[in-house]
Amino acid sequence: FGTDASDNLWNTSQRTPSGDLKAWTKLSNGPGWRSVTAASHQDGRIELFALLNSTVTRRTQTTAGSSTYTGNHDFDDFFTSVAATLDPWGGMNVYATHDDHTIWHRDQDVVNNDTAIPGWATPWDQLGGTAIQLAVETGSDGHGVMVAIREDGSLFYRKMITSNAQGESAWGPI
Numbered sequence: 001f002g003t004d005a006s007d008n009l010w011n012t013s014q015r016t017p018s019g020d021l022k023a024w025t026k027l028s029n030g031p032g033w034r035s036v037t038a039a040s041h042q043d044g045r046i047e048l049f050a051l052l053n054s055t056v057t058r059r060t061q062t063t064a065g066s067s068t069y070t071g072n073h074d075f076d077d078f079f080t081s082v083a084a085t086l087d088p089w090g091g092m093n094v095y096a097t098h099d100d101h102t103i104w105h106r107d108q109d110v111v112n113n114d115t116a117i118p119g120w121a122t123p124w125d126q127l128g129g130t131a132i133q134l135a136v137e138t139g140s141d142g143h144g145v146m147v148a149i150r151e152d153g154s155l156f157y158r159k160m161i162t163s164n165a166q167g168e169s170a171w172g173p174i
Helices: none
Strands: 009-011 025-028 033-040 046-052 055-060 079-086 092-098 102-107 125-130 133-138 144-149 155-159
Touching: 046 079, 055 079, 055 092, 092 133, 092 144
Parallel strands: 033 079, 079 133
Antiparallel strands: 009 025, 033 046, 046 055, 079 092, 092 102, 102 125, 133 144, 144 155
């Protein structure tokens, strides 16, 4: 997934495992698309998250391997970057930096469920620290790892204390 200079949303994928890429396909016209990330459901469908005019917006593959996606489903609020990852139990987590640089998180309530309720019914939960951009990945031990850029350009790293962290208390120090 990616965006271009006109803030259009694009997608490509491999033709075969370890093979070359298909031609880029425009998923949605701009302007407004940026900060794109994606994670795979346990059933193989990809859910992409991107900022559309500062709102975290998500779209899900209609079936695994498909080139078609659902329409836009928006989360609320004003964000500047977004990251997504899959927890060991199978649910997705979305992390975003707010326009005041605070870091926020929300998680999927039901595995493989991309609906608003019950799939994404949880509200945003603030995590400690501030950042202008972040990336989050689940490590081999099942604990999420966050790398973020502060406003002064410095980096910080955090790791979950336990898998499937739901709030600030489940994260290690900044």
